[in-house]
Amino acid sequence: MNAAPRVAIVGGGMLGMSLALRLARERFAVTIFEHAPELGGLAAPWRLGAITWDRHYHVTLSSDDELLALLDELDLRDRVRWKGLRSAFYIAGALHPFSSALDFLRFPALGTIDKVRLGLTVAHARAHRDGSALAGVGVETWLRRESGDRVFERIWRPLLRAKLGDAYPEVAASFIWATIRRMYGASGSATQRFGYVEGGYRTIVERMAALLARNGVRIELGRGVDGVVAAGDALALACGARVERFERVVVTTPTPIAARICDALSQEERDRLRAIRYQGVVCASVLLDRALGDAYVTNIADDRIPFTGAIEMTALVDARTFGNRHLVYLPRYADPSDRFFTAGDAEVRHAASRTLALVFPNYAPSAIRAFRVSRVPHVFALPTVGYAGGLPGFSTTRRGLYLATSAQIVDGTLNVNETLELSRRAAAHIVADPRFRSAAVHEATS
Ligand SMILES: Cc1cc2nc3c(=O)[nH]c(=O)nc-3n(C[C@H](O)[C@H](O)[C@H](O)COP(=O)(O)OP(=O)(O)OC[C@H]3O[C@@H](n4cnc5c(N)ncnc54)[C@H](O)[C@@H]3O)c2cc1C
Structure with missing residues (x-):
């Protein structure tokens, strides 16, 4: 009997995890390599003072069919709390x-x-x-x-x-x-409801990790991939000094990272991946001792204010979850070269406090109980005019090396539901790849 083909997945965000699960169920021997010390990527939880919640604000919509199906599988559907939001x-x-x-x-x-x-x-x-x-x-x-x-x-x-x-x-x-x-909503008719899973994405990521382990997926945390090179018929994946061989490798990172690590690709392919422009985010999390208002999202339309919105998570999540504190996110979406990415925490905190004081009459600087800043230079690819024409497909010129990355979401916004939909399409493509089918037929007939 043939051994299960070995697949490496680069990136342990929602895309990498969901892809790993789908491929493991198709009898691949799957390993996830995640650069960070934990799974979850943009949806990972982190500590903010005494609480643990999502590093970036996340809300689930009642039209998020793919995500709700995943929550069913994780036995979490009855732990979704729904609300109308302002x-x-x-x-x-x-x-x-x-x-x-x-x-x-x-x-x-x-x-x-x-x-x-x-x-x-x-x-x-x-x-x-x-x-x-x-x-x-x-x-x-x-x-x-x-x-x-x-x-x-x-x-x-x-x-x-x-x-x-x-x-x-x-x-x-x-x-x-x-x-x-x-x-x-996709149907166009539904009035959206908004929800979250009790415990936030921590609950989802932990359940997902347990399900992956039950399906035999090996998870390597704190193992950033430095290179993917051709090794005869297979691919060699380098993490620091360690090199491992895989029949197939799927890269789920933003395309500039894929361009950097995929030495096995042609120069032209790597140049195309590098040319895709990204938007990043500097996102401040602020834990306050009081509510600011009753809106979940406040759009800030003022060029003098560096943050582009305020998201009051406690308009959705009961403040008792946070020890009666109130969690607010202040995002600034910007080009990766924006100077906010290199501003220190003290400067961002000062700007955050000034923003809250300008926008919300309820705010006082003494209300801040904890503060933390997330900086991610590559969050989503900019859907520029004619964007879809320049996009890479799942397969590359190198047999066995695939790209499945949020940049391939066309006609959508970046959200977990679209990410899961992308993973479904990518998994189907990888499983049916004719370049491996013909090899199997050849082996069987020779
Ligand atoms: C501010 C913000 C708010 C959001 N709000 C919502 C929301 O309300 N609702 C919603 O549904 N979605 C929301 N999203 C989007 C959601 O988080 C994403 O759709 C989803 O997390 C994308 O998952 P991914 O796996 O494609 O990417 P990522 O999460 O970016 O995963 C890529 C992974 O690759 C890893 N990696 C990078 N380089 C390497 C390397 N060399 N080797 C190994 N690993 C590597 C990274 O560490 C990361 O874990 C939000 C995102 C942000 C940033």
């Missing part, structure tokens, strides 16, 4: 609720005609079945045409800047389509 807008120096139709009608930054145009823009975006028709047109061009200049300047530009930083003019209008689709 949002707000900080604009022209004042905070406004922005959750209901009434809030929208009362919103002072737009006149009646502007509001109608905004509503029609959302309706037009929703009328598209997929994002392909909007993938070739710039988001700014499309939104100015649909909503008018005033709505663009007051609403769309701040929202685009909040997620895309100064790179927004290069992004395709399909980004808006994908964002709106996520807000309304």
Whole structure:
């Protein structure tokens, strides 16, 4: 009997873990190599003062079918807590609720005609079945045409800047389509509910690790992969001084990292991976002794403020979970070269405190109980105009070396549900790879 083919998965985020599980169930002998000391990647938990919660804010939507199916498998579905959530807008120096139709009608930054145009823009975006028709047109061009200049300047530009930083003019209008689709659910009809699993992503990642172990997956933590080179018919994977042979290797990291470590790829492939532009995030977690308001997301539309939003996790999660403290995240999405990535914790904390003082009347600097900063220079690939045309597929020119990376999410936003959907497609591709099928047939017939 043939031994199970050996597969290495580079990266132990939600993508790498889910892929590992799928391949292990297809009788591959799977090893995950994760650079960090723990699994979870962007969804990993960390310590903040006396609490442990997600390093980056995470919410689950009632339309997240792939994620909910995974929670079923992990026996966690009944530990999801659901809620309706509110949002707000900080604009022209004042905070406004922005959750209901009434809030929208009362919103002072737009006149009646502007509001109608905004509503029609959302309706037009929703009328598209997929994002392909909007993938070739710039988001700014499309939104100015649909909503008018005033709505663009007051609403769309701040929202685009909040997620895309100064790179927004290069992004395709399909980004808006994908964002709106996520807000309304894939079916387009459901009113979204928002949820989290008790204990946060720590609960999910721990259950996932246990399931992987039960399926025979070997997990190597604190083992960053430095190189993947061709070794005859197979691939050699180097971690520091250790080198191991695998028949197949799947790289799930952002593409600039894949370009760096995949020596087995052609120069042209590596150049293409390097050319994909990324947006990073500097995300401050602040634990406070009081609530700021009742909104989960407050969009900050003010060029003087370095953070692009405030996410009050305790609008979703009961404050008792955090020992009656209140957890707030302040993200700044920016180009990896942004100077905030090299700013020290003290500087970021000062900026965070100033932001909270400006935006929330309830805030006082003495309310901070714990503070921590996450810096990730490569979070998601920018969906620029014509983006899908330049994307790598799962297979590469090197037999057995695959890329499965969030950059391959087209027509979607970065979220765990899309990540799991990508892993399903990647696993099916790897299992059915004809380059291995023909080898097996050849072996059997010779
Ligand atoms: C601020 C923020 C907020 C978010 N909010 C939500 C939300 O509300 N809801 C939602 O569903 N999703 C949310 N997401 C998105 C979600 O976290 C991602 O979709 C998901 O975690 C991506 O998983 P991944 O495995 O593709 O990538 P990653 O998590 O980035 O995993 C890649 C892994 O590769 C490892 N790695 C890198 N280099 C090497 C190497 N050389 N060798 C070995 N390992 C390596 C990394 O350490 C990392 O663990 C959010 C993300 C961020 C940043």
